[in-house]
Amino acid sequence: MEESRLIQRAGAGDAAAFNTLMGMHERRMYAVALRMCGNPEDAQDCLQEAMLRIYRAINGFKAQSSFSTWVYRITMNTCLDELRRRKNRPNTSLDGLYDAGWAPVDPGQTPEKSAMLGDMRRQLQAYIHELPEDMRAAVVLRDVEGYSYDEIARMLDANVGTIKSRISRGREKLREKIASKPELFDRVDV
């Protein structure tokens, strides 16, 4: 069934249509939540909350933006709300930092190189998690999810100039941290 028909039925309270519709978006929503929250438990809580918010609001979706832009806007807002709510709590340990969401390692790699690559990946994820939330959101949407600057501006309800600035500063911070660990990042060609 086409998306517009599913949206219409979901807006009328059809939970089955909603679940079918959102089944097409849940993997990307989860990827965003995981990279924002840094661990699967919080990401799954954010995913569920985002789904409920979308369900409650879908009757008011007016197609002024694309449906996916609207969905990821709500997803990102849900994650940001959760992160701000947690701000006053002690930092969650990153010991359980997830390893999901990476392309499979080249089977031709030696075990040593695979291990080094794993270390680099986990460290980058930790650095992303250390970015301020607004910067992290912009970098994740651009450099991981591949959205355009215009789409990100709509999702984060900011102007394009602000988004470009957040992304540039976020990348600069990541770059500096990577450059500060040559013993990790220079060991093997990525």
Next chain:
Amino acid sequence: MDCTQVNGMLDLLMDDALSDEQRSALEAHGRECPACAAAIRSTLQMKALFAQMEPEIDVPLEAQARWRGAVREAAKAQRPKPLRRWIASAAAAAVVLVGVGAALTLRGAPKQNAATYEADAVAPMALEERADAPALASGIASNGMVDGASGAVVEADGMADEAVAIGETAMGLAMESEAAGLPAPACELALRVKDVETACDRIRDLAQEYEAVADVQAAGDGAADVYVEIAAENAGDFLNAVAPLDASGKAVEVPELTGSGRLLVLLALTEQ
């Protein structure tokens, strides 16, 4: 190129937006400036690692089940159940009829209060929701209790007792329905299915397709009764779509349903 321009170039590098000329200039500068060379190298490492991050990640099955279940619960909470709607209609009619009766007993009091006229005005509306509304309204009107045009009470107290009696009967019906849990279905179809839960999900999906509302009630021993409220013109097609769920191997006789408006059908599911 000088060092102050490198940051902007590195953003273009990340975005695959460098022209050949810009790329050459950046590389040339890197050969002359160790700090910028390190920044270029880090940028390339970061870009390569980002490229290995999947934009989509499989949601664990239990998390999928959780959000889908939460949405179903939210949908249920928003949607009035078929039996509640029927009880609400009957109770509304009953309450208003009692109101009409009460208004009539006040006839002859020095002042008619606003509630009297309000009850008169509301009564016809609530009666419409009952199947016997036309007969009841006609009966009330012919007894002169309510003037058809103005809605004013024109008959004296003799009718009051009758109105109260009608109201009490309607109330009684509503209470009986509530006690029994359901009004009488227009038809009942017994199905022996492979798996009750799977069959219930399929019936819910079909109900959505036929713009019906399905309410599942556990019936003990793993069986389930599914009450489906559906437009009469869709009921036949819906039942024909449901019939194949029967796994007994025997032909399922789908009754012919006539009538207009919305019907209640009962699907009694037991496991094969």
